[in-house]
Amino acid sequence: MLIAELNGRLIQADEVSGKSKRAAENSPFSKPAYHCPSCHESVVLKHGQSRIAHFSHLSISQCPYSENESQAHLAGKMKIKQDVTALGHPAVLEHVFSNINQRADVYVPTLQTVIEYQCSPISFAEIKRRTAGYHQVARRVLWILGARYNTGTYHSDMVARFAQYHCRLGFYFICFSKEVGYYCLHYQIREVAGKLTADTQNFFSLKALLQFLKSGEPTAKWRANTNTTRRLLLHQLQNIQRSNLKRGRTWLPSVSDCYAFNRLFVGCPMICHGHQGSGLPIFHQSILCWRVWLILRLFDDGYRFISDDLLAGLLELSREKFGLEFAQINDNHRFFKMAFKRLLIELHDQGYLRHSVAGIQILKQPVWFDSYDQKRWFILTADRFL
Structure with a gap:
């Protein structure tokens, strides 16, 4: 995870200065001084030249947020937060909604929008549960998928889990990969003679993607000769x-x-x-x-x-x-x-x-x-x- 508590306040792993890190490590009262915002157990700061700075639980924990996150997931969350902030909206990493016991990857308070960045496999039931929970505390829930889903191959179970509907774009979902650096919109998902297919378009900024979603001429209906x-x-x-x-x-x-x-x-x-x-x-x-x-x-x-x-x-x-x-x-x-x-x-x-x-x-x-x-x-x- 990217957020921890330090002396009663939330702090982001990549914002921890060398001075504050040394002070926490040398504190005679709390070693280490970082705690999980959800379960309040001790966590440790991990960082290095080849990996993103993040916090990890010290021992095996029952905390639902103690799972090992991939570097791709950590990097993707940070980039999405930066892109949202660049649009003029403050964004919060790993915001904990204690009343529903869920933690959003990115939360945009001014828009009451939860953004989940999904890189690993996840079941239909879990997506539905999380989405229903977030709708109790937010107006919108947006799932952005990682590179494993950006293959151009579509299945009905994938559509069932991740598809949303737009009056112009039809059924669609959004992928993002920090490695390639762009958002990929898969839209006009349709069945053609028993096979699912879709149109795709790449956007090198979240702003461009949102502009495409909000404006432009209606997409022409698919036709084949x-x-x-x-x-x-x-x-x-x-x-x-x-x-x-x-x-x-x-x-x-x-x-x-x-x-x-x-x-x-x-x-x-x-x-x-x-x-x-x-x-x-x-x-x-x-x-x-x-x-x-x-x-x-x-x-x-x-x-x-x-x-x-x-x-x-x-x-x-x-x-x-x-x-x-x-x-x-x-x-x-x-x-x-x-x-x-x-x-x-x-x-x-x-x-x-x-x-x-x-x-x-x-x-x-x-x-x-x-x-x-x-x-x-x-x-x-x-x-x-x-």
């Missing part, structure tokens, strides 16, 4: 077929669900893939699984008319079954409503249904493919996929 869409859909189709042949469990729930309706999951209608097979990263399974589940229940249950109440029930059931829980986003209902509305619009535009005053009227059935080869040939040769 026909050949790119064809390649992505074929790749997804091949993954499904390969998994089925190997009796994999990745797609098994959807395969079994389709089997109950005498359908082949790999032969699902093209409308199930949507435009370019893309969508919001709000599913713990692929968006394809969610859309197939809904298509089966909208068209294969024999309905000619579906009321608004039944549609609302299907939406809620699908959210409970496929919805991704977020640690830092409280309400995922709105995203499901957006995705559901988009699906109904696509079905309307393709002539499968018609809206009425109290619901929708089914006009025709989507075409299912009889085999993997038949669908693959269609994707290879079609000028339009919908």
Whole structure:
């Protein structure tokens, strides 16, 4: 840790002068004179030419802040504090909120903002717990991730843990590495044909990053040409077929669900893939699984008319079954409503249904493919996929 108590006041490790260090070490009353601000146990100052000055508990301690921090984590916290201070806002390192028993890496009192710099692995439950705790004492909580997360590879569990939502930027998270010296914004995180992808942009100051978040034109929606869409859909189709042949469990729930309706999951209608097979990263399974589940229940249950109440029930059931829980986003209902509305619009535009005053009227059935080869040939040769 970077902060300790010395003679009743808080002091930062890199601000300890040689004089105060010698005075503390030579004190006949307290050796050493530094104490942990949380548990008040004795801590010792550690520093050298190759490592950042910091405090460490003298012995094995039950204090939650006695863990060994990496040099990258220590350096990152200090740099973030410096960047916040450069914006004209006083920042406090390792601020202890005693009423919730949590310590913020950086706290900005004037903005009532907590900043957590996360370099090591952390569970979904722990992020959610800490975030909920900080929201009791602060207005905003911002997680900035270390270099281990700045890989360009995205998974649903990573989105669930760290993603936040911005009206212009969509789902996003921020990385920072002291070694490379810039902030990297990963934004417009989306699922494309079963794979999560995102746009990235680097900023060499926190000020530039915040300006980008606050201003500028809305980011253009992602679009792919026909050949790119064809390649992505074929790749997804091949993954499904390969998994089925190997009796994999990745797609098994959807395969079994389709089997109950005498359908082949790999032969699902093209409308199930949507435009370019893309969508919001709000599913713990692929968006394809969610859309197939809904298509089966909208068209294969024999309905000619579906009321608004039944549609609302299907939406809620699908959210409970496929919805991704977020640690830092409280309400995922709105995203499901957006995705559901988009699906109904696509079905309307393709002539499968018609809206009425109290619901929708089914006009025709989507075409299912009889085999993997038949669908693959269609994707290879079609000028339009919908």
